[in-house]
Every structure is written in structure tokens, then in C-alpha cells.
Amino acid sequence: MDLKNLIIEQIVVDLLANTINIREVRIVNCHTRSNIEKGINDKNVGTIIRAE
Numbered sequence: 792m793d794l795k796n797l798i799i800e801q802i803v804v805d806l807l808a809n810t811i812n813i814r815e816v817r818i819v820n821c822h823t824r825s826n827i828e829k830g831i832n833d834k835n836v837g838t839i840i841r842a843e
Contacts, residue, residue: 807840815840818837
């Protein structure tokens with residue numbers, strides 16, 4: 792993978808590539824009020840990155 796212009800942290804990519812139990816990560820803007828709570832409650836907020 793050519794990841795020179797990676798927007799998310801490299802650790803997230805490594806986590807998804809090298810773990811068995813973690814298959815997705817949700818990226819949430821925590822500067823917007825109540826987004827953390829919505830993300831925890833599985834509401835449609837943020838971006839979900841899934842492992843292949």
C-alpha cells in the first residue's frame with residue numbers, strides 16, 4: 792500500500808491489518824456536541840473504516 796498521503800493515523804491501519812477481533816473503526820468528530828454519545832450508541836455519525 793502506498794500510504795504517503797494518509798489522512799488517518801498509521802496505527803489505525805496497522806490495527807485493522809494485524810488483528811483478528813477488530814474488524815472496523817469508527818472515526819468521529821469530537822468537536823461537535825454529542826457526537827461521542829451518538830457514536831457509542833451506534834447512531835449514524837462519523838466514518839466507519841472496515842478491514843477487508
